[in-house]
Amino acid sequence: MNFENNLAFAQALDQQDSLREMRNEFLFPQQNGKPFIYLCGNSLGLQPKVAREVLEVQLNNWQNLAVEGWFDGDSPWMFYHKELKNLMAPIVGSKPLEVCPMNTLTVNLHLLMVSFYQPKAKKYKIIMEFGAFPSDQYAIESQIRFHGYDPNDAIIEVKPREGEYTLRIEDIVKTIEENGDEIALVLFGGINYFTGQWFDMPAITKAGHKIGAIVGFDLAHAAGNVPLQLHDWNVDFACWCSYKYQNAGPGGISGIFVHEKHFGDTSLNRFAGWWGYKEDQRFKMEKGFIPEAGADGWQVSCTQVMPMALYHASLQLFEKAGFLDSLRTKSKTLTSYLFYLINQVNNTLGEEQFKIITPQAENERGAQVSIIAKADGKKIFDALVAHNVLGDWREPNVIRLSPVPMYNSFEDVFRTGELLLTISQSIK
Template identity: 90%
Template sequence: MNFENNLAFAQALDQQDILREMRNEFLFPQQNEKPFIYLCGNSLGLQPKVTREVLEVQLNNWQNLAVEGWFDGDSPWMFYHKELKKLMAPIVGAKPSEVCPMNTLTVNLHLLMVSFYQPKGKKYKIIMEAGAFPSDQYAIESQVRFHGFNPSDAIIEVKPKEGEYTLRTEDIIGAIEENADELALVLFGGVNYFTGQWFDMPAITKAGHKIGVVVGFDLAHAAGNVPLALHDWDIDFACWCSYKYQNAGPGGISGIFVHEKHFTNTSLNRFAGWWGYKEEQRFKMEKGFIPELGADGWQVSCTQVMPMALYHASLQLFEKSGFINALRTKSKTLTSYLFYVINEVNMKLGEEQFKIITPLTEEDRGAQVSIIAKADGKKIFDQLVANNVLGDWREPNVIRLSPVPMYNSFEDVFKTGELLLTISQNLK
């Protein structure tokens, strides 16, 4: 598409957008009685308008049914997670039996590593991306120590080449192959939080399986953002949060994926709890853990009804929008337009004030564009916020802008570019 850097062009794209009405399903924060251009969905998604209504249903159930809400009412809490599973599965490309909403992201990462990180002999190392989100780094470090290993020895981090910001797939695969004799687990992010790079998950999985190693992913920045096919890609396990691209509220409930090929593997360790016990026998309260078949067998504590209600509200909007495929088509155009607008800003400034570190190729990125400000980065970011454009700031000099296709418009992108230009000119 040949883009134009003017308001009329951006508005014309919005008129052609088949998802443009989805924007009306969300509540936008305001400042000085004006709504923000919200470009921070990669950190916390906006609140769907239907959220209050869906939550109110469960609050009423609690009020009117109290403890009997576990078994009575239109959607008994005992089985509430099953309603979500049907809506979660298409977002990550899984069977409903392979997914389950539960806990929070890092808790689930730990629980899954209990099962899928099983070091034996000289095969004890974990390979991951350098610069992964700190929570992943801490979780992996602590798991390695739990097994008696030194993180500096047991964790292999794959770094970008000198002078580059993103990883090359061939370097990831090369690192897996080079360390084949010592690896016990391949554990990557799906989309890197800092650069927005979407890793080649099928290629990474294939490389790990080729050397007989389990492969898992943290999909915090991928689920609800990019099209996933976890089952078909033969990924062993994954987990994600729901509060970024899936708009389930701050600290929202997490989700897990376990490939069905592992359902009957009795050699897997797990930290068990009663909600993962075989459903039809759970309330017999008997000793001896018997897991429910499927991802549900990794549950520990009982259903978190209110967080699930928040997630349920947003999942209904994904269903309404046609799940991820329609969103992905718009997302690629939105980010491409943001690339174009930022380059236009640099051209008008006569220098590369903003260096884009997100992959140029559409298939290698999600709904995020990260830029390094050559100078005055924090001042520029603060001025964006003061003028009702809200992205987020990452030290030491990166501004992350996330045009989310569910609620962002092409006009949002154009106006952000205009503001970046004005602020930069005023700071000269």
């Protein structure tokens, strides 16, 4: 597409947007009586208007049914998680039996590593991306220590080349191959939180399996953002949060994926709980854990009804939007337009005031565009917020801007580019 740097062009794109009405499903924060241009869905998605309603329904169930709410009412809590599974599966490209909503992200990462990180003899190392989100780093470090190994020895990090910000897939694959005899687990983020790079997950999975390792992904920044095909890619396991691109509220419930090929593997360890016990025998209260079929067998504690209701409401919005097909098409155009506008700002200023560190290739990024300001980055970010543009600041020098196709417009992106130029000129 040949972009233009003017408001009329952005508004024309919005008029052509088949998803433009989805914006009306969300509540935007305000400042000085004006709504924000909200570009921080990569950190916390906006509140769906229906959120208050779905919580009210569950509060009424609690009020009117009390403990009988587990078995009575339109959607008994005992089986409520099953209503989400058919909606979750298209988000990550799985079978419904392979996914389950439960717990929170890092809790699930730990639970899945109990099953899928099984170090033996020489094959005990974990390979991961350099600069992964701290929760992943801490979880992996602690799991390694739990098994009696030294993280400094047992963790292999793949780093960008000198002078580069993102990883090359050939370097990831090469590192996996060169250390194949020692690697027990390949564990990457689907999308790097800092740069916005979407890793070649099928290639990573294939390389990991080739050397006999298990392959898992933290999809915090990928689920609900980019199209995934976990089952077809043969990924072993994955987990994600629901409060970023999936708009399920702060601290929203997490989801897990376990490939069906592992369901019959009785050698897998797991930290068991009552809710993961075989459903039709659960209330016999007998000793000896027998897991429920599928990913549900990894459940530990009972259904978190309120967070699950919020996630359910958001997943229904994805269904209304056509899941990720139409959203992805719009997302690629939104981010491409933002790339164009940032480059236009640099051209007008006569220098590269803003360096884009997110990959330009559409198949290597999602909705997030990360930029480094040549100077005064925090001042520029604060000025954007003062002018009702809310992105995200990450130390030491990165501004993350994430136009989410579910609720952001092309005019949002244009106004942001316009402000980047105005603020830069005023500071300069």
